[in-house]
Amino acid sequence: MTTYLSLGERLAPTLRDSSARLPVVIGGCGSGRTSLLFCLRSLLGGARVCQYVDLERIVSTPERFVHALVARSPFVADGIACVSLPHAPREAFDTAVQFFTNARTPEGAPATFLVDELLELRTFESFPGLRSVLDDLLRTIAHGFNKFVFTTRFMARARRLLKHLDEVELVPMPPLSADLIGTELQADGEPRQEAAELAHDIHTLCDGRPAYVEALKHALQRMEGTDPISALVALVEPGGELHARLRFSYELRLHRARGYGALKAILDVLAQQEPLTLTEIAHRLHRTPGSTKDYLSWLEDVDLLCTKRKRYTFADPLLRPWVRVNNQPELPTGQEIAHEVQQYALARLTHFPRPPAPASPPTPTAVAHPATPPEEVLEQPIGVRGPGNIIDFD
Numbered sequence: 001m002t003t004y005l006s007l008g009e010r011l012a013p014t015l016r017d018s019s020a021r022l023p024v025v026i027g028g029c030g031s032g033r034t035s036l037l038f039c040l041r042s043l044l045g046g047a048r049v050c051q052y053v054d055l056e057r058i059v060s061t062p063e064r065f066v067h068a069l070v071a072r073s074p075f076v077a078d079g080i081a082c083v084s085l086p087h088a089p090r091e092a093f094d095t096a097v098q099f100f101t102n103a104r105t106p107e108g109a110p111a112t113f114l115v116d117e118l119l120e121l122r123t124f125e126s127f128p129g130l131r132s133v134l135d136d137l138l139r140t141i142a143h144g145f146n147k148f149v150f151t152t153r154f155m156a157r158a159r160r161l162l163k164h165l166d167e168v169e170l171v172p173m174p175p176l177s178a179d180l181i182g183t184e185l186q187a188d189g190e191p192r193q194e195a196a197e198l199a200h201d202i203h204t205l206c207d208g209r210p211a212y213v214e215a216l217k218h219a220l221q222r223m224e225g226t227d228p229i230s231a232l233v234a235l236v237e238p239g240g241e242l243h244a245r246l247r248f249s250y251e252l253r254l255h256r257a258r259g260y261g262a263l264k265a266i267l268d269v270l271a272q273q274e275p276l277t278l279t280e281i282a283h284r285l286h287r288t289p290g291s292t293k294d295y296l297s298w299l300e301d302v303d304l305l306c307t308k309r310k311r312y313t314f315a316d317p318l319l320r321p322w323v324r325v326n327n328q329p330e331l332p333t334g335q336e337i338a339h340e341v342q343q344y345a346l347a348r349l350t351h352f353p354r355p356p357a358p359a360s361p362p363t364p365t366a367v368a369h370p371a372t373p374p375e376e377v378l379e380q381p382i383g384v385r386g387p388g389n390i391i392d393f394d
Contacts, residue, residue, distance in 0.1 A: 011171070029209075093124060111147075118134070181213060197357075205345055233338045242318070250319060259298055304319075
């Protein structure tokens, strides 16, 4: 999408600037972070000069991590080979840092690493001698010649853990705009006015998240319709694409937070009613405000909740109806899912109404004039309004 291309074009020059800070792209689930990295890889010359690394796939122990990193890399580094990698956690991590810093392309040029989910490296902090892996890595590679772009889905944690590092620049992943969605719908054949109205509804229902927008657009194409609410119902049902995405986000973030059971209860409370204050949530949980405040801070830390004017809401608005309909002992019926999605859509579309359609220009009215002799018309230059003409070619 254009969003990835424009942000990629903005980041690409910083990778050629030796004085630029290390960019860390932050965005929630479905915001397009991985798509951005692949877009950057294409802009910068492909897999031969850029290595994409998904840390969620290869972070386990430092020893196995450095082996996976080096074994699949298109780059080379003096003194580092898979057959001679260390077998102790600290030494293995230091070798990984050395590889990130000193790796070169086969032609000897500096390497570029596109690294998904930077905060996964904190897994290593449970090993002896590895208590500050993020600081150790980022401060070291910032002074080398190689280039990096990192991402993370944990925005609040990134701000908290990286704010003291002058070497790092946090880059928020922008949502899709309704105008961009409308342009894509027009390219798919929708008339201009219908595309603008449908784009507004899709943008509002999906909160501008690219993965949600793409799923809803494809569902509408399969249904050969223009009813985004019915398409959204089908996507949120068990087995639907958005059901799987929302469940992944919900479970992943809960398991990365502390106090799993109590946090689930808070999400259930807010699924029934939001926004709520700390006192209102504590009252519904039958817990003290002090302990409830801790629970809420843990949910904010994994971007499940956000707060505005001391009132708490879901960070992903579509996750709320999903929690409402799925926090029960049995699978929800199609009727229950349709009801929840329709209520969600009604509230969103009412809160974010469509912009007024642009006024149509008045239809010009021909005015009768005396006939112009043929030779007089022939003498007039093209594009100049003559007597009786109503079209200007300028």
